[in-house]
Amino acid sequence: MEPLDGWLRQIESGGALDRIWPEIYRHYGYEGVRVFDVHGGTAELTFAEGGEGEPLEELKIVARPWDGVVGRAFNSGEPLEVRDYPQHPDALPARSGFVRSLLVLPLRFGGEDHGAVVMTMHTRPHPGLDARQLQELRILQSLLSAHAALRRQRRRNERQRGLVAFMDEIHKINRLDELVPVLFRSLSRDVAYNAVAINFIEGASLRILYGVGESGHGPRTIGEAIVPFEKETLTHLVFSSGEPLLIGDMTDPMARQMYPVRILDPEPERDEPELRSFLAVPFESRSTQGVLSLQSMRPWHYGLEDLEHLVAVAEVLGYAIEHLRWRGLERFARRLGQLQWRAGEEREFFHQLLLATSEVWNQLGAAFFVRETQEAPFERIAVTGRVEWLPRRLDPVSLHLEQPLMFSRFRQLPEVFRPLWNPEKMQGGLLLPFGEGFIWLASARGFTEWDLQLARSMMREIRPYAERLGLQARLAREAALDPLTGVYNRRQLDQQLARLASLAARHGHVFSLAVVDMANFGGVNNRYGHLVGDRVLARVAGLLKQALREEDEVYRLGGDEFVIVLPHAGRDEGLHAARRAAEVIARDPELSHYGVHANFGLAVYREGDTPEDLLERADREMYAAKKRGLTVLEHPLGD
Incomplete structure (x- = not known):
């Protein structure tokens, strides 16, 4: 009983059993051993030694463990010794060429099948076991069965705790793209892998959120891709069948013959090993269907326990995706409700x-x-x-749209909207129309039918704000604009300078302004009349706007004088802006025809300045530059 005592201590200690399997089959005079785990009617080979020549890859998953001699042992629950396997009525023909004798210990506990230990002879028949050896085996069988049941229960408990922790983490995130790292960490506690992917079926497209890296660590790469559904053949297979899929070795010729394998590996490194094992399960929620998949660089890396766990994870994932997708829209609606429109700050609101x-x-x-x-x-x-490629303005066009439009190619866009597309950076665009305006969304990955559905929901939330505030913004702009030139008027200038001075005093921001005087403009009015003069002023205003940065603004001070306000600009930036604007004006044929050119005077905000102080300093510089025949003074006048 001495070997048995050692095995029993090893089993009772809860340690790994791989060391004792070879000792057991040799002790009883057999040449090899196969150890199977059984899950829900399917058996999985977890350990094998001996049996030269037997194709073990065919034994990895045995779909029906109750077939053959092993099945008879499961049905009886007792050890079964077969001395002449090829002649046994339940022998499997595929095994008869490799197995001469067989001994099966079925592992059953609490009415549940947990596995089997199968000892084999391959070169000659086994002489048979005596009564004492059979008694030892029954003791060993009883303890191994209890150990298998306990190990499985512990594993289930651990994974249940992992699922609960996963659900807790889900409630702490707000965006769908944050789900991949959380899922990556959660699975790392229970399953080893090199890539994880959440595949959403969205119309004819597949949205893939993926993480690549070694489990137990954070993902090395996180990304998103949108591809035609039919190109992801394994995902398509899992989704169409509605059944999980486990491929032990994706490089195996039989697997490649059965499955059109396309391995997901974004931007693979040159020396990176090939992914070998594949495990995928479908999931479904109220508005989403998809497939959760794992891949490993190790062949036969996933087993039936992993599959069982991934099915449970997928159920939680379906809930999480539903929760996160609509939470984004709810959060968007709440944020809209918190936005406040103020006159003069329409740009900031939008x-x-x-x-x-x-x-x-x-x-x-x-x-x-x-x-x-x-x-x-x-x-x-x-x-x-x-x-940055988006234009400042688009040509007029009738926009009679009630629903958002989705674009995946440049050619799909109406001609007037084609400046919105950048073929080098974009894979998709969404246009959300609102009365006399629209929102344009640009994506590097593209959009799907789900995005279009979400856009419709968003439009219902945005439309009242956009239309009401768009109308208010237009009315406010009209009140703030000079009707002749279309730039802001003096009242708006005073408000903007007061706001910028307040921000500069509180936060130390720098800003400057330039007074612009149109030389020879009086001669245009005297010689050509006021209608021509008005046209010239409007022309100057348009050229000034064209020459400036996005954040700079042009104001009409009065008569033929304009003011350029330059946020976040000091003296050097102001000089650059003045030279650029002067060059644009000097090159214009219409202004050259009338002999009109510009002089500039700069003023940079100093602590304690009022708007009047700034305008007065800039006015002095402008007259000094004009007197000296300069466009702008390089250095400020001494006070």
Whole structure:
């Protein structure tokens, strides 16, 4: 009983059993051993030694453990010794060429099948066991069965705790793209892998959120991709069948013959090993269907316990996705309700509106275009993100749209909207129309039917704000604009300078302004009349706006004088802006025809300055430059 005592101590200690399996089969005079775990009617080979020539890859998953001699042992629950396997009525033909004798210990506890230990002879028949050896085996069988049941229960408890922790973490995140690292960490506690992917079926497209890296650590790469559904053949197979899929070795010729394998590996390194094992389960929620998949670089890495656990994770994942997708829209609606529009700050309001869209979409950027009338061009009044190619204005066009439009190719866009597309950076665009304006969303990955559905929901939330505030913004702009030139008027200038001076005093911001005087303008009025003079002033205003940065603004001070306000600009930036504007004016053929050119006077905010102080200093510099025949003074006048 001495070997048995050692095995029993090893089993009772709860340690790994791989060391004792070879000792057991050799002790009883067998040449090899196969150890199976059984889960829900399917058996999995977990340990094998001996049995030269037997194709073990075919034994990895045995779909029906109750077939053959092993099945008879499961049905009886007793050890079964077969001395002449090929002649046994339940022998499997595929095994008869490799197995001469067989001994099966079925592991059953509490009415549940947990596994089997199968000892084999391959070169000759086994002479048989005596009564004492059979008694030892029954003791060993009883303890191994209890150990298998306990190990499985502990494993289930651990994974249940992991699922509860996963659900707790889900409630702490707000965005769908934050789900991948949380899922990555959660699975790391229970399953080893090199890649995890959440595949959403959205119309004819598949949205893939993926993480790549070694389990137990944070993902090395996190990303998102949108691809045609039919190209992801394994995902398509799992979704169409509605059944989990486990491929032990994706490089195995039989597996490649059965499955059109396409391995997901974003931007693979040159020396990176090939992914081998694949495990995927479908999930479904009220508004989403998809597939959760794991991949490993090790062949036969996933087993039936992993599959069972992933099914449970997928159920939680379906809930999480539903929760997160609509939470983004709810948060967007709450943020809209918190926004306040103030006269003179329309640009900031719409900027905040666009920032709120990033709570729903992860995108390159967005822009808000609006116009005052149907005949007017669309003006870009707010922009966020990396969309520097977007134009400031678009040509007038009738926009009679009630629903958002989704674009995946440049050719799909109406011609007037084609300047919104950047083929080098974009894979998709969404246009959300609102009365006399629209929001444009640009994506580096593209959009799907789900995004279009979400956009419709967003439009219902935004429309009242956009239309009401768009109308108020237009009315406010009209009150703030000089009717002749279309730039801001003197009252708006005083308000803006007071606001910038207040910000500079509180936060130390720098800003400057330039007074612009149109030399020879009086001669235009005297020689050509006031109608021509008005046209020249409007022309100058347009050229000044064209020459400036996005954040700079032009104001009409009165008569033929304008003021340029330059936020976040000191003396050097102001000189650069003045030279640039003067060059644009000097190159204009119409102004050259009338002999009109510009003189500039700069003033940079100093602590304690009032708007009047700034205008007075800039006015003095402008007259000094004019007197000296200069466009602008390089150095400020001494006070």
